[in-house]
Amino acid sequence: MLLLALDTSAAATVALLRDDVVVGRFGSADTRSHAEVLAPAVQGILADAGVPGADLDGIVAGVGPGPFTGLRAGLVTARTLGFVWDVPLFGVLSLDALAFDAVAGEAVEAGSAFLVGTDARRGEVYWAAYRAAGDALPELLDGPHVGTAASLPKDQPLAGRAASLYPDDLDGLPAFTTSDPDAASLARVARLRLLAGEPLLDTAPLYLRESDAKVPGPRKRATA
């Protein structure tokens, strides 16, 4: 199975997965250049691997939650590539990639509950609660949500960058306190679901917030 995965819910990341082997990957250093770096990354990874796009078995997109502009750059890229190459599109919750990493890295024991949290900016985090499930994929218990770090469930360790942003409120899993969702892990989550015959998401973005726009009120009056 040959999967191209993109996640732009935090940094811009791209990975090419052949069965369980990562044959190409890219990760941006920042979270504000997705529209610049994503297409060259896809182009370079496929060229290096000698893989024509139409040979892919699927394109996997992280559907967030994440800051809107970067998230959209990834989703419109995935959808357009899928359209041109006529390759199936699969959506995966971006937080699933971090949960997968935490369990694969043996940071949490089988059966125990833990949290995943990323930077939602504006003093908030995107988060979800999972349970480690042995060899199987982590089970999503609750979420995704957006809220302040102080509002998250207490006494559960957290994987993801939120831990280093709000260390007073969150109990970070060592080695995962600055982690962002990674496309290679996203691809692995998708692959295991596909192999297990489990359903995947479509590529609808998980914004979790409305636009800030307010319907205007009555006109202000300078004179009484």
Add this chain to the structure above:
Amino acid sequence: MMRGEPLVLGIESSCDETGVGIVRGTQLLTNTVSSSMDEHVRFGGVIPEIASRAHLEAFVPTLRTALDDAGVTLEDIDAIAVTAGPGLSGALMVGVSAAKALAVATGKPLYAINHLVAHVGVGMLGGTFADGLPANLGALLVSGGHTEILRIGNIASDVELLGSTIDDAAGEAYDKTARILGLGYPGGPVIDRLAREGNPKAIRFPRGLSQPKYMGTAEEPGPHRYDWSFSGLKTAVARSVEQYEAAGMEVPVADIAASFQEAVVDIITSKAVLACREHGITELLLGGGVAANRRLRELTGERCTAAGITLTVPAPSLCTDNGAMVAALGAQIIMEGRAPSGVSFGTNPSLPVTEIVLASGEDGRA
């Protein structure tokens, strides 16, 4: 292969229109547009985040429809062109990301082009000018996001900004005035319609930047000789309405609409024609969404005729934001032999008109 008649697909997403147009040289094959305007009505103006969300959902369906409508496949396309700026940052990024993905997936060259110059590029299409863009050409662009007067030496390599608004765009002034008068959104069509029933001389609203200290003379131009300002006009309308209300009088909505429109159209046309006369412009193209305004077309026509300038207004569907204009400019750039922009360029919300096509890896910032 591409000499003469390149088949170009153009993508536009700088505001609330998702546009995909396809041209073969100067021949228009499709102009497919999906607008999110209805979603902005209750806010009284375009909300960038809502527009950006709509672009994401509209892009692939619009692309599919455009290809079907033109009867071409992506394999047939010679090149892709996309608006890189100016425009709303988040909205631009959706179209640019999509265009880059399209370029990577098809292997076709990508040209990152200037939205404002593309508004002039439509002059190549639909028989707007019988023999292509004429010499001594100027363009007056009036929309919800722009108010500019340009001199076009060569559409692909020589465009100069002569003047622009220093605050609100003219279309924005219409929307804000319509809100003050309780007329809804968008403001242009309803004010244009009401203005016919009102007296344009009932209230003397200010003509921004028309004082001698801003204008100067042809020999010694002031700092804003060809520039406009509409924010004071909007405030003047609000004060006027308040005065009627404070006096317990009925607000003469039609008279205010007519007087407001006359102030906008008078100052736009007088400054545009002045810029044309002082820069040897004898052919003027009127573009942008406000080009549909009855009074703007009428007064621009009158004043151009008086000044010996030939006025050309493209079809309304080519005046509002669309992908065909992007494709049309792309085709001209290709025929001039300019290099493609690659896939690593950045968007630029305030891209200057002198940057007609971005060089590889750049974003047009000085």
